[in-house]
Amino acid sequence: MNNVQKQKRANKSLPFFFKDEFKVSFIIIFISTILLITTFTFDIVPPILNRGIQPATFPKGLLILIIGLTLIIYYLSIKKPWKVEKKLPKTFFLTLLSFLIFVIVSKTLDFFLAISLLSVFVSYYWGERRILYLILVSVIFPIIVFIFFETILGLRFPPGIITNIYY
Amino acid sequence: MENLLLMMAPLFSSKLLLVLFFGTLFGLILGVLPGLGPTTGGALILPFTMTLDPLSAIVLLTSIYCAGTYGGAITAILINTPGTPAAAATCLDGYPLAQKGEAGRALGMATVSSTVGGIFSVIILVFFAPLLAKLAYEFGQPEYFALAIFGLTMLASIGDGSPIKNLIAGAFGILISTIGKDFMTSIDRFTYGINELSEGIGFIPVVVGLFAISEMLTQSTLLNQVFKRVALKAVKLPSLNDYKLTWKTILRSSGIGSFIGVLPAEGGTVASLIGYSEAKRFSKKPEDFGKGSIEGIAGAEAANNAATGGAMVPTLALGIPGSATTAVILTGLIIHGVRPGPDLFREQPEFLYGIFGAMLIANVLFFIFGFFGAKIFARITLVPNKILWPMIFAVSVCGTYSLSQSIIDVWIMLLFGVIGFFMRRYGFSVVPVIIGLILGELVEGTLRQSLVIFDGNWLMFLTRPIALTFFILSLIGLAFPLLRSKKRKKIL
Numbered sequence: 001m002n003n004v005q006k007q008k009r010a011n012k013s014l015p016f017f018f019k020d021e022f023k024v025s026f027i028i029i030f031i032s033t034i035l036l037i038t039t040f041t042f043d044i045v046p047p048i049l050n051r052g053i054q055p056a057t058f059p060k061g062l063l064i065l066i067i068g069l070t071l072i073i074y075y076l077s078i079k080k081p082w083k084v085e086k087k088l089p090k091t092f093f094l095t096l097l098s099f100l101i102f103v104i105v106s107k108t109l110d111f112f113l114a115i116s117l118l119s120v121f122v123s124y125y126w127g128e129r130r131i132l133y134l135i136l137v138s139v140i141f142p143i144i145v146f147i148f149f150e151t152i153l154g155l156r157f158p159p160g161i162i163t164n165i166y167y
Numbered sequence: 168m169e170n171l172l173l174m175m176a177p178l179f180s181s182k183l184l185l186v187l188f189f190g191t192l193f194g195l196i197l198g199v200l201p202g203l204g205p206t207t208g209g210a211l212i213l214p215f216t217m218t219l220d221p222l223s224a225i226v227l228l229t230s231i232y233c234a235g236t237y238g239g240a241i242t243a244i245l246i247n248t249p250g251t252p253a254a255a256a257t258c259l260d261g262y263p264l265a266q267k268g269e270a271g272r273a274l275g276m277a278t279v280s281s282t283v284g285g286i287f288s289v290i291i292l293v294f295f296a297p298l299l300a301k302l303a304y305e306f307g308q309p310e311y312f313a314l315a316i317f318g319l320t321m322l323a324s325i326g327d328g329s330p331i332k333n334l335i336a337g338a339f340g341i342l343i344s345t346i347g348k349d350f351m352t353s354i355d356r357f358t359y360g361i362n363e364l365s366e367g368i369g370f371i372p373v374v375v376g377l378f379a380i381s382e383m384l385t386q387s388t389l390l391n392q393v394f395k396r397v398a399l400k401a402v403k404l405p406s407l408n409d410y411k412l413t414w415k416t417i418l419r420s421s422g423i424g425s426f427i428g429v430l431p432a433e434g435g436t437v438a439s440l441i442g443y444s445e446a447k448r449f450s451k452k453p454e455d456f457g458k459g460s461i462e463g464i465a466g467a468e469a470a471n472n473a474a475t476g477g478a479m480v481p482t483l484a485l486g487i488p489g490s491a492t493t494a495v496i497l498t499g500l501i502i503h504g505v506r507p508g509p510d511l512f513r514e515q516p517e518f519l520y521g522i523f524g525a526m527l528i529a530n531v532l533f534f535i536f537g538f539f540g541a542k543i544f545a546r547i548t549l550v551p552n553k554i555l556w557p558m559i560f561a562v563s564v565c566g567t568y569s570l571s572q573s574i575i576d577v578w579i580m581l582l583f584g585v586i587g588f589f590m591r592r593y594g595f596s597v598v599p600v601i602i603g604l605i606l607g608e609l610v611e612g613t614l615r616q617s618l619v620i621f622d623g624n625w626l627m628f629l630t631r632p633i634a635l636t637f638f639i640l641s642l643i644g645l646a647f648p649l650l651r652s653k654k655r656k657k658i659l
Binding site: 045127 | 214215217218329331332334335338339341342345349351352354355356357383384387388390551552553554556557558560561562564565568569572574577578581584585592593594611614615618
């Protein structure tokens with residue numbers, strides 16, 4: 001029995017609401033339904049300005065299509081279950097956390113500080129322990145990128161505690 | 168004759184030659200690195216192209232496209248991991264042959280067949296694109312709508328996702344294109360009072376997020392993966408015997424790849440699988456396939472590189488991307504104020520033939536780089552992910568920020584990175600999202616304008632022969648994945 005078959009068999013033994021196919025289908029349908037409800041709040045244009053169809057009609061059609069197709073994949077998955085995916089490792093969640101830190105730091109302190117922090121965080125948790133390499137990815141490389149974008153593309157980065165020193 | 172001279176223009180421009188040189192080099196590096204590729208690379212480099220004139224910018228993107236597609240073969244042969252999805256079929260025979268101590272021969276065949284496939288497809292492009300553009304003069308809004316629908320139904324058969332999942336992803340892409348002010352009535356849609364969303368969601372944050380950031384998340388789950396690299400002494404040109412064995416395969420796959428490439432939304436991945444399967448079908452030794460067949464390498468590589476020129480045909484002639492990378496090139500064209508379509512052929516032939524010529528030269532350049540430098544490029548795979556990906560993140564963030572100088576774009580990029588990761592994890596290809604996003608405005612715009620013309624009568628679409636033809640082709644396009652999956656089961 002190969003791994004895929006084993007994984008499929010393992011998936012069959014789970015209650016339906018724990019199965020990936022249910023969770024994925026549920027999330028898609030849930031979000032699509034919320035968006036579909038939102039389309040009813042779009043302004044309606046008077047017939048004289050209306051170009052063919054109302055602005056809400058096209059997104060409505062798409063969302064109904066997405067919900068319909070999702071129901072089909074869920075129905076098909078009952079007959080042919082998806083393989084169970086491996087549990088996500090700690091490094092994945094740490095990388096995700098680093099994105100969150102990036103968003104917070106780039107908004108509150110400094111854009112480049114956020115890049116440096118993310119780089120050193122990711123590099124360290126992905127296994128890099130050599131100080132020189134950590135400095136390379138978190139300090140030297142972001143500086144090169146900054147200078148490149150600033151001088152060649154004439155880009156002005158958002159103000160922040162470090163960027164302000166340069167400007 | 169005049170067009171031929173226009174094609175030669177890049178050869179006489181030192182600036183364009185320099186752009187081609189760096190584009191090919193960069194493309195090869197991207198192709199070699201698993202997880203990156205010409206699509207991600209093109210998206211990352213797009214902001215930099217703003218410093219270039221339109222021709223140089225598109226030449227840079229197309230050379231990355233050509234070289235990146237070939238570059239995937241180096242990793243496929245030496246470490247059994249396709250550098251790009253289009254090189255997946257190359258692994259099947261490339262790696263077994265390399266394990267037998269014939270890595271140089273395998274790479275030599277991949278290099279030659281890729282170059283022949285690429286050049287063949289440029290010839291197709293030169294002859295076919297103007298013809299298609301002429302045909303497009305007959306197109307009105309209903310025909311463009313039907314064509315865009317055809318392009319979208321072809322999404323069903325791309326990538327590794329199931330056809331229905333691909334269609335969901337395509338519809339999701341179109342839905343993203345509806346965010347912002349409605350371009351016909353200026354009514355806000357899905358903006359939730361956020362001013363920055365009124366302009367809609369940009370293409371670059373979505374592409375970089377779906378490709379680069381989601382790949383970074385994927386790499387974070389694969390840190391324990393160890394690649395075994397096969398030793399390579401030097402790339403060897405195929406022997407006379409190899410040529411005798413493979414010339415028909417190379418030509419056949421070049422034709423197949425060019426044809427598949429021309430189909431909207433299809434690309435190198437589908438082309439290489441079909442090229443490989445046809446090589447096996449016509450081979451005198453089909454039992455050798457999967458064990459290091461030189462014909463298998465030739466069939467897959469000629470087809471995936473032939474798809475590059477083919478995919479440029481609908482992109483330039485109709486403004487419908489032939490693959491994910493050509494969607495990036497199409498964005499590049501639009502950013503630089505060039506509107507693809509029949510008028511482009513009439514008004515700016517020097518621009519178009521310059522691109523054709525540049526693609527031809529790029530194919531020759533990657534042959535030279537590949538032949539003499541494959542050993543060096545193979546070493547790039549030794550750069551550890553823990554160093555490489557933080558650097559790619561820095562470039563992704565700055566590149567995304569640079570286009571509109573908006574921090575919101577960076578957050579959108581991260582959001583799509585997470586969405587892309589989970590999409591791929593659960594078998595949804597991200598490529599349809601990109602193509603849906605780029606075709607979204609065309610689909611909605613032409614639909615609404617057609618309905619104005621038809622006075623709201625949907626059945627009138629069926630009275631237009633060209634539109635009707637595209638609708639029938641769309642139905643065939645939806646049936647295609649079923650036929651392909653049956654065929655794939657037979658091959659693999």
